[in-house]
Amino acid sequence: MYNFDLIKPKTLADAVAAMGDGAQALSGGQTLLPTMKQRLADPGTLVSLTGIPELQGVCQGDGGIIIGGATPHAVVAKEALKYYPALAALAGQIGDPAVRNRGTIGGSIANNDPSACYPAAALGSGAIIQTNAREIAADDYFLGMFETALDDGEIVTAVKFPVPQVAAYIKFVQPASRFALVGVFVAKFADGVRVAITGASNNGVFRWSEAEAALSANFTPDAIAGLTLPADDMIADLHGSADYRAHLCGVMTKRAVIAAG
Amino acid sequence: MTKTTMTVNGKPVAAETEGRTLLSAYLREGLGLTGTHIGCDTSQCGACVVHVDGKAVKSCSVFAQDVEGADVKTIEGMANPDGSLSVIQQAFQDNHGLQCGFCTPGMVMSSAALLAENANPTETEVRHYLEGNICRCTGYHNIVKAVMATSGQTVPAE
Numbered sequence: 368m369y370n371f372d373l374i375k376p377k378t379l380a381d382a383v384a385a386m387g388d389g390a391q392a393l394s395g396g397q398t399l400l401p402t403m404k405q406r407l408a409d410p411g412t413l414v415s416l417t418g419i420p421e422l423q424g425v426c427q428g429d430g431g432i433i434i435g436g437a438t439p440h441a442v443v444a445k446e447a448l449k450y451y452p453a454l455a456a457l458a459g460q461i462g463d464p465a466v467r468n469r470g471t472i473g474g475s476i477a478n479n480d481p482s483a484c485y486p487a488a489a490l491g492s493g494a495i496i497q498t499n500a501r502e503i504a505a506d507d508y509f510l511g512m513f514e515t516a517l518d519d520g521e522i523v524t525a526v527k528f529p530v531p532q533v534a535a536y537i538k539f540v541q542p543a544s545r546f547a548l549v550g551v552f553v554a555k556f557a558d559g560v561r562v563a564i565t566g567a568s569n570n571g572v573f574r575w576s577e578a579e580a581a582l583s584a585n586f587t588p589d590a591i592a593g594l595t596l597p598a599d600d601m602i603a604d605l606h607g608s609a610d611y612r613a614h615l616c617g618v619m620t621k622r623a624v625i626a627a628g
Numbered sequence: 629m630t631k632t633t634m635t636v637n638g639k640p641v642a643a644e645t646e647g648r649t650l651l652s653a654y655l656r657e658g659l660g661l662t663g664t665h666i667g668c669d670t671s672q673c674g675a676c677v678v679h680v681d682g683k684a685v686k687s688c689s690v691f692a693q694d695v696e697g698a699d700v701k702t703i704e705g706m707a708n709p710d711g712s713l714s715v716i717q718q719a720f721q722d723n724h725g726l727q728c729g730f731c732t733p734g735m736v737m738s739s740a741a742l743l744a745e746n747a748n749p750t751e752t753e754v755r756h757y758l759e760g761n762i763c764r765c766t767g768y769h770n771i772v773k774a775v776m777a778t779s780g781q782t783v784p785a786e
Contacts (some may be wrong), residue, residue: 396672413647
């Protein structure tokens with residue numbers, strides 16, 4: 368790994384001030400450290416976000432729940448349970464227990480790995496991504512594989528989730544990495560259903576609008592029985608072909624609808 | 629280089645670090661605590677699991693400077709004060725929960741973290757909790773038996 372200076376500010380204001388040229392925010396580091404070990408990233412400065420109390424925790428607010436950007440998955444799995452069980456369950460299935468004690472929601476959302484779980488929850492819930500500078504709707508935030516609307520130096524400070532009537536996340540696990548081979552988040556709100564799919568597309572997480580329309584009219588697995596997604600833009604690797612992933616999207620969506628009830 | 633301090637196994641310690649110094653390297657090379665093993669160095673195998681402020685973490689995927697001041701516990705801190713094996717370590721020995729022993733430090737630390745959270749886990753919960761710890765001797769069943777035995781439970785024979 369190339370060397371760097373590590374800064375660990377105690378306030379968000381200090382962290383923002385430290386995000387100068389060549390600086391990279393470090394949250395739990397469960398993706399960034401392996402990336403740096405492979406010399407795929409070479410930041411001159413890492414600004415650790417793990418020592419900032421205002422970025423921690425789960426609370427109710429703004430008609431939903433607000434999760435601090437540097438809150439580890441294990442804390443979300445526990446503390447979001449009473450507010451938003453489907454989100455807590457998703458957090459509790461990321462990686463393994465030791466990874467969940469370090470990895471954070473803000474880190475996952477900022478990285479936007481095409482197979483990560485949290486982007487499906489954020490997009491599927493219609494969450495708001497709060498940064499040090501602004502608020503961004505999830506629909507405008509996820510731009511493509513490892514691409515987001517964040518500017519250089521911008522820090523995810525919180526993610527605000529509206530809480531749906533019912534929701535569920537079902538992932539077909541890639542057994543070695545425990546990332547989603549395909550993961551589907553289904554959320555039913557009073558004004559309609561949202562379906563977000565991760566792990567499948569070369570463009571990262573996306574909404575399946577045909578399934579949303581069908582499920583908004585009839586929230587049963589049968590409602591999407593005839594629907595398919597084209598395999599053109601699907602990820603193909605040694606774990607699954609594009610056709611297989613396209614097929615899994617339908618299967619996982621049905622299972623998520625059943626699980627949501 | 630800068631001096632990084634923390635508490636390891638109840639004692640205040642200090643060692644020189646760079647930004648890139650991993651907690652695993654800090655423990656092994658800085659402090660000579662080589663009980664924490666490095667298997668894959670990519671956070672897959674779990675041999676390097678230690679407790680940081682009571683939470684199990686993979687020490688190969690944490691920077692030492694990022695946990696400055698933390699309370700760290702390693703496998704060297706698991707034995708009883710008189711040097712005898714702790715209940716969980718004794719259970720690994722009694723149940724043949726190790727073969728080559730390379731994964732054992734991480735297995736013991738992860739198991740201890742599980743039992744601190746959940747004193748009476750089911751066999752399924754034990755297997756799920758240990759999914760980030762790989763045993764290449766594939767001795768999982770006896771490891772699970774050891775964890776169950778620590779919590780006063782038995783596992784039916786295969």
